[in-house]
Amino acid sequence: MTSSPLRLGIAGLGTVGRGVVQIVQRHGDLLAARAGRPVVITAVCARDRTRDRGMRLGDYAWEDDASALARRGDVDVLVELVGGDDGPAKAAVEAAIAAGKDVVTANKALLAHHGQALAEAAEDAGRVLRFEAAVAGGIPVVKALTEGLAGNAITRVMGVMNGTCNYILTRMQSEGLPYEAVFDEAADLGYLEADPALDVGGIDAGHKLALLAAIAFGTRPDFPSVALEGIERISIDDIHRAADLGYRIKLLGVARMTGRGLEQRMSPCLVPATSPLGQLQGATNMCVLEGDASGPIVLRGAGAGEGPTASAVLSDVMDIARGNRVSTFGQPARSLATAKPAGATAPAPFYLRMELLDKPGALARIAACLGEAGISIDRMRQYDHPGPTAPVLVVTHRAMRASLDEAIARMDRTAVLVGTPIALRIEEVGD
Amino acid sequence: MTSSPLRLGIAGLGTVGRGVVQIVQRHGDLLAARAGRPVVITAVCARDRTRDRGMRLGDYAWEDDASALARRGDVDVLVELVGGDDGPAKAAVEAAIAAGKDVVTANKALLAHHGQALAEAAEDAGRVLRFEAAVAGGIPVVKALTEGLAGNAITRVMGVMNGTCNYILTRMQSEGLPYEAVFDEAADLGYLEADPALDVGGIDAGHKLALLAAIAFGTRPDFPSVALEGIERISIDDIHRAADLGYRIKLLGVARMTGRGLEQRMSPCLVPATSPLGQLQGATNMCVLEGDASGPIVLRGAGAGEGPTASAVLSDVMDIARGNRVSTFGQPARSLATAKPAGATAPAPFYLRMELLDKPGALARIAACLGEAGISIDRMRQYDHPGPTAPVLVVTHRAMRASLDEAIARMDRTAVLVGTPIALRIEEVGD
Structure with a gap:
């Protein structure tokens, strides 16, 4: 066990970045005891240096540019919390890998679009690129799938992985409100992305599904093949009719390997009201991992927010601190197969x-x-x-x-x- | 990445042992792709060599004694599936550690009683001793707690971790049958341990709780301090009355660190019928891990059986194959604190x-x-x-x-x- 500190560079001091800083500051002793070495922050980076973020940042070096942060000699791990599927986030991750740093990111869009190339680059450089926080917030679902179920052929992965959509759908149900009214509520509460289509159009959840599917089936992430359908057309009538039939409507992601190829879809579905997925209320997320040996494993927790997402970032950071190095998608990226998209989905009622x-x-x-x-x-x-x-x-x-x-x-x-x-x-x- | 095979010695060919052999035989390519090296069985050990177990065992060396298996030069990892809190299981684990082997076990009783000493011995020898399969069957709860929530101070761990008890309680509810009748049913189905008190007395679940508490709070496992109460006195009247009040009765384990010390109890409790714990049916297990950052993480899955338990064994095996080496209780065993038992439990209705x-x-x-x-x-x-x-x-x-x-x-x-x-x-x- 080495006792040299693991030095983090935090790029992005939004909600999640602040959460990560707080955990590292508050739980220094706990992290050191568990990792066998200190976990420290040496440098941070955000757009506005002058803003009061309600936390002590003076001990850390400041960079205005995430790529410069990534290249710093006193940074071992880039924690990329900038966001966006391209631009500064991608540049910083590439800079970190080129400079021989490990990377932890919460950026599902980046990985859904560029995960294959970035994972290959990281592995070629002998570094890891990990993304627990990119999928289902505080739920350690990437770890459960990649490691916990590593002895299983995965038969199906399902998930309610956009808390905003589940908030809208369950609040329509509980309050009898029309879609538009609850959408406006969610906007007022700050639950919606700047581009709401990312949430209600299923794109954000689709990114997450594509990442889980890559791990589950040993295939290159293929977001463009995810059949996407949003919740915009779900009316309060649908909510009521579905309930009358004993169902709930969920924006549900499903990935399965079929005889025809890889089926990936993110769409509003009816699920039995009494099933764990049917009972899921509010902004909570749920993933169901089905292994051929394990049977269904259901995981439930907060899908977003400062604490839960920061907890997931720390899961990856602690793995690196402990010397546990797992490939981004559970096996070397260059060994991932190119899946044939199934085209048609399996029949269903x-x-x-x-x-x-x-x-x-x-x-x-x-x-x-x-x-x-x-x-x-x-x-x-x-x-x-x-x-x-x-x-x-x-x-x-x-x-x-x-x-x-x-x-x-x-x-x-x-x-x-x-x-x-x-x-x-x-x-x-x-x- | 090394390409030398990881060689397993399987001690015990009961239900779980057969499940492990089947996974290794069926999923050789999958395991090798994920681990970056082959995972193979070189030797096995069970009491009766002549018995037909319905599987191909001729490729493996056979040992009659688990300790002899553990010491074999062609075994890297002892997979201990013998069972029992002492005797041959303990001897084999000690022999493996002394011979410089890693150990994976499903034996909750052994670890609840001797886990501290065995973990210290393993760590002194630079080996790992892992036990995912000992707690909650196929649910990767040890991994979720030790690694997934490694950035959290854990505030509470709860679990329904004895499937037989939950089967009895939920079947009393659904069928309106008295305790004795369902107990007899469970016995006929082979759900009960040879000593039924291990199940219905809460001892088996108490073992599991003590192990989770050690990880959660960084304390030496302390099974004798678990306040145990079984389900033997729960009548069908209690089931009905609780339901009338909006509750379900569960054999629920709870561990919390309080100002007065470590509270650990395993006892029948009332939980809201609409909560995830309240909705848990049949032999399924559920664990709730509460982190200060993550919030509650709920994990649900099969708590026993060939496939689920073997899946958990493989989780540990694959960690070792990948070179991921985590301390038995999440931090070096010699650094675990001795917790003061809380004595009194927190007030409750x-x-x-x-x-x-x-x-x-x-x-x-x-x-x-x-x-x-x-x-x-x-x-x-x-x-x-x-x-x-x-x-x-x-x-x-x-x-x-x-x-x-x-x-x-x-x-x-x-x-x-x-x-x-x-x-x-x-x-x-x-x-």
């Missing part, structure tokens, strides 16, 4: 909600469209309605998404459909 | 069920006993009853357990109490 003109034969025509596309109906219900259009809900038996889309196209050609139906997959998630 | 003689003033006398012990009553209810005694249920406000015991002693001295009341702590576990 679907929830289908639409509005029909209230005239004789309308329901029959819709049912016919489903039948012509080879889809059989599990349940079909027309609701009371004050207006001129009738809300209709269909739950199908297992069907291919392509068949469903064909049925919807047929419906579009009838004169009875008003607007575009909402189609949501019903995911079989286990108890 | 209690559930108190008793039978009273059905005569005037009985309820008033019981209420007086509580008042005299300084305990105030949140809810009190007397139920309809066909027989000569009246079932009475009391929910107290927060009280010290000692005060409650004093009140029960006072009740005993009245002429109205029949039998011994059941007192169960209501644990505040969060949402």
